[in-house]
Amino acid sequence: MLAHPGVSQEITAQTCDAAAACFAEVVAQLDRSRAGGALRDVSFLFVASLVTGMVDATLNYITQNPEHRDRHADAGLEALWRFLG
Known part of the structure; x- marks a missing residue:
């Protein structure tokens, strides 16, 4: 929604x-x-697009592999902090 606010008529x-x-x-x-x-x-x-891609990838892996969600969440956050650092 935030990345593409123009795609919905409901977003004012x-x-x-x-x-x-x-x-x-x-x-x-x-x-x-x-x-x-x-x-x-x-x-x-x-x-911002690079950050969004990292967040999307992390969430996709968490969704697809819930048994490893903590590992993927930690790795995604670590990668994001290093990227922003």
């Missing part, structure tokens, strides 16, 4: 504004990570 500008307010700190963290690292010369949306 008000809903998008509320979501943006909730994610203001996430946006700030991504900007800080991007500014000081190897991704400083790419767009914010590119970095």
Whole structure:
């Protein structure tokens, strides 16, 4: 929903504004990570897409392999922190 707010007629500008307010700190963290690292010369949306891909992959593995959910959750979080670091 947040990555593609234009795909639903039910998502209003008000809903998008509320979501943006909730994610203001996430946006700030991504900007800080991007500014000081190897991704400083790419767009914010590119970095956000990479993060979204990592989160999606982690959630897909957790869903498909619930018996290993803790391992995948820990690995996904570790990879994300290293990426943002």
